[in-house]
Amino acid sequence: MTTSISIFDTTLRDGTQGEGISLSAEDKLKIALKLDALGVHYIEGGNPGSNSKDIEFFQRIKQYNLSAKITAFGSTRRKNSLAEHDTSLLRIAESGVRAATLVGKSWDFHVHTALQTTLEENLSMIYDSIAFLKRNHMEALFDAEHFFDGYKNNPEYALSVLRRAEEAGADWIVLCDTNGGTMPTEIHDIVSVIRRELRTNIGIHTHNDCELAVANSLAAVQAGARQVQGTINGYGERCGNANLCSIIPNLQLKLGYEVLAADQIKTLTGTARYISEIANVHMPVGQAYVGNAAFAHKGGIHVSAIMKDSKTYEHIQPELIGNKQRILVSELAGQSNVISKAQELGLDVNANNEKTKQIIDRIKDLEHQGYQFEGADASMELLLREAFTEMKEAFKVESFKMLVDRDSGFESGPMSSEAIVKLNVDGTYVYTAAEGNGPVNALDNALRKALVQFYPKIEEFHLSDYKVRVLDEKGATAAKVRVLIESAGKNSTWSTVGVSSNVIEASWEALVDSFRYALLHMDKVEPAPVETLERAGLVNQ
Numbered sequence: 001m002t003t004s005i006s007i008f009d010t011t012l013r014d015g016t017q018g019e020g021i022s023l024s025a026e027d028k029l030k031i032a033l034k035l036d037a038l039g040v041h042y043i044e045g046g047n048p049g050s051n052s053k054d055i056e057f058f059q060r061i062k063q064y065n066l067s068a069k070i071t072a073f074g075s076t077r078r079k080n081s082l083a084e085h086d087t088s089l090l091r092i093a094e095s096g097v098r099a100a101t102l103v104g105k106s107w108d109f110h111v112h113t114a115l116q117t118t119l120e121e122n123l124s125m126i127y128d129s130i131a132f133l134k135r136n137h138m139e140a141l142f143d144a145e146h147f148f149d150g151y152k153n154n155p156e157y158a159l160s161v162l163r164r165a166e167e168a169g170a171d172w173i174v175l176c177d178t179n180g181g182t183m184p185t186e187i188h189d190i191v192s193v194i195r196r197e198l199r200t201n202i203g204i205h206t207h208n209d210c211e212l213a214v215a216n217s218l219a220a221v222q223a224g225a226r227q228v229q230g231t232i233n234g235y236g237e238r239c240g241n242a243n244l245c246s247i248i249p250n251l252q253l254k255l256g257y258e259v260l261a262a263d264q265i266k267t268l269t270g271t272a273r274y275i276s277e278i279a280n281v282h283m284p285v286g287q288a289y290v291g292n293a294a295f296a297h298k299g300g301i302h303v304s305a306i307m308k309d310s311k312t313y314e315h316i317q318p319e320l321i322g323n324k325q326r327i328l329v330s331e332l333a334g335q336s337n338v339i340s341k342a343q344e345l346g347l348d349v350n351a352n353n354e355k356t357k358q359i360i361d362r363i364k365d366l367e368h369q370g371y372q373f374e375g376a377d378a379s380m381e382l383l384l385r386e387a388f389t390e391m392k393e394a395f396k397v398e399s400f401k402m403l404v405d406r407d408s409g410f411e412s413g414p415m416s417s418e419a420i421v422k423l424n425v426d427g428t429y430v431y432t433a434a435e436g437n438g439p440v441n442a443l444d445n446a447l448r449k450a451l452v453q454f455y456p457k458i459e460e461f462h463l464s465d466y467k468v469r470v471l472d473e474k475g476a477t478a479a480k481v482r483v484l485i486e487s488a489g490k491n492s493t494w495s496t497v498g499v500s501s502n503v504i505e506a507s508w509e510a511l512v513d514s515f516r517y518a519l520l521h522m523d524k525v526e527p528a529p530v531e532t533l534e535r536a537g538l539v540n541q
């Protein structure tokens with residue numbers, strides 16, 4: 001029989017303890033709905049005893065009928081007081097949740113040093129607080145903070161903490177590697193012992209300070225833990241919590257546990273990316289399973305084999321967790337990369353074709369000059385289309401000029417940027433000037449002004465990101481730069497690249513590629529009669 005593992009997500013509580021992560025009540029609601037769709041079993045919404053944002057979240061989440069259990073977090077009652085008078089416990093009870101997690105000390109050193117109380121009083125704090133939840137008819141999860149450090153230091157006391165939580169009626173006892181310093185073999189050994197000592201279900205909560213949070217969670221499950229607490233993308237205090245985006249597929253696809261339904265686990269990649277957007281934290285491209293490069297193949301030898309059978313270089317089918325295979329083309333490419341990329345674009349390309357060899361040489365040469373096509377999908381597509389099709393250019397650049405000026409007499413006054421471009425659009429010469437808040441904006445405006453007569457839908461896309469990287473710092477102000485421009489249309493984004501020792505020229509090159517790419521997918525309209533354009537100052541035949 002397959003063993004089920006309960007997934008407890010604490011992105012909204014421990015995840016927000018990660019540096020740089022701050023979520024509004026609205027953000028938390030959106031994330032909770034996404035996590036519920038993913039199928040996690042518990043969603044820890046926050047700490048109602050901590051701040052009013054979390055109180056608002058618990059109020060607002062009540063209107064949704066979720067499958068996941070929403071839980072509130074808090075600590076055991078303060079020392080030398082009554083649970084019934086403890087603000088944190090009262091806030092939890094008032095929040096309206098049916099389940100709550102209480103963190104309590106299980107390391108004697110912490111009891112003496114952080115709580116500054118007696119070992120016996122700490123046991124009472126735990127008992128009273130869990131019993132309070134049970135009297136309020138709530139499911140009670142006990143997070144035994146620093147359990148592994150505590151057990152190594154004083155196993156009898158650490159175990160007595162768990163026993164007291166069990167006596168009080170805890171539904172889950174969760175062993176925490178709070179400082180993230182325990183090794184997988186220790187986790188396995190200790191969880192195996194504890195499992196024999198308790199009747200209550202055991203969970204595991206690990207931190208990533210030794211880059212072992214995922215391995216430690218798996219070791220605990222293999223030793224008998226039946227709940228894993230973690231966060232999406234591993235957000236959390238210090239180095240983060242155990243990353244559920246790796247734990248879930250490892251448990252389900254590698255170790256054969258029952259975790260999520262097959263159609264839900266397919267939403268894992270989308271969930272990870274959605275939450276990274278809301279948290280405003282860039283996802284590492286190489287993040288296991290859900291990263292953009294998790295199934296991206298760059299080396300020619302890899303791509304050649306992948307095209308024969310993807311199992312050669314993929315440990316699972318990316319679609320199982322909603323990711324997808326990508327083929328990168330760079331100076332490390334062989335003809336397989338180019339063929340695969342060209343086929344993706346619907347181009348008819350054969351192996352050992354002379355043109356294929358030429359385009360590989362061209363790409364390698366351009367990358368040697370400083371271009372990078374992995375991050376510039378649209379420039380790559382243009383190169384391939386030029387090589388393998390009779391590509392009709394939407395326009396040709398005749399010339400461009402850039403004027404950057406500061407009004408005399410205003411030493412710190414505003415700078416003005418003006419661009420003048422001359423284009424040939426299907427035999428019609430268009431000459432336009434435009435201003436902008438900087439040189440790239442002025443060039444963008446001038447190109448748009450020239451082309452909008454022919455391609456009105458040009459208004460539907462805009463430049464969404466602009467990055468400059470100095471390629472040879474030793475050249476100082478004469479160094480070569482690489483400009484990457486990201487553009488966004490109604491339903492898509494694309495990136496283009498330009499390289500030069502002149503930043504304006506590199507920007508212009510990337511900008512022109514962005515327009516060339518956008519226009520590939522746009523219909524041209526008949527421009528207004530020439531005199532009208534001439535009168536409007538747009539055309540100079």
Ligand SMILES: CC(=O)SCCNC(=O)CCNC(=O)[C@H](O)C(C)(C)COP(=O)(O)OP(=O)(O)OC[C@H]1O[C@@H](n2cnc3c(N)ncnc32)[C@H](O)[C@@H]1OP(=O)(O)O
Nearest residue numbers: 047049050051075076077078079103104105114115145178
């Ligand atoms: C391992 C973990 O991640 S636990 C969760 C940690 N998360 C957070 O701390 C985020 C939310 N925290 C907060 O908003 C605040 O810290 C609050 C509201 C909980 C408490 O704020 P304050 O009352 O100002 O106390 P402060 O944060 O300075 O100190 C924590 C207090 O809790 C006590 N405490 C710590 N753990 C526990 C526990 N398990 N049970 C009871 N009391 C505890 C400490 O001894 C300290 O008490 P002291 O002031 O008498 O020394």
Ligand SMILES: CC(=O)C(=O)O
Nearest residue numbers: 103143145146176178
């Ligand atoms: C409870 C918790 O967050 C910890 O011990 O790390």
